[in-house]
Amino acid sequence: MTRQAVAKHLVILEKVNLVTTIRHGREKLHYLNPVPIHQIGERWIKKFERGKLAALSELKRQLEKREE
Structure with a gap:
């Protein structure tokens, strides 16, 4: 180059x-400049993180329901 x-x-x-x-x-x-790079990463990660967190929350709810 x-x-x-x-x-x-x-x-x-x-x-x-x-x-x-x-x-x-x-x-x-x-x-x-790490700030905008971090912000870009956070936007991408959060997009995929929501589904995983929802799935974990649902799994926890179902497991707690079984214990009752």
């Missing part, structure tokens, strides 16, 4: 706030 291609990708990631940059003189340091 060329340096210019990397620079273009970093600009895009910076615009969508996935990468934070800090300038030190002529250097430009890039850091991952």
Whole structure:
């Protein structure tokens, strides 16, 4: 990958706030921004988590009903 291609990708990631940059003189340091990455992960996980939690809750309810 060329340096210019990397620079273009970093600009895009910076615009969508996935990468934070800090300038030190002529250097430009890039850091991952964990907050939006975490939020994206949470949205995806919660989508699949609801069904599993509902199933576990139903299983618990049925097992408690058997004990009575």
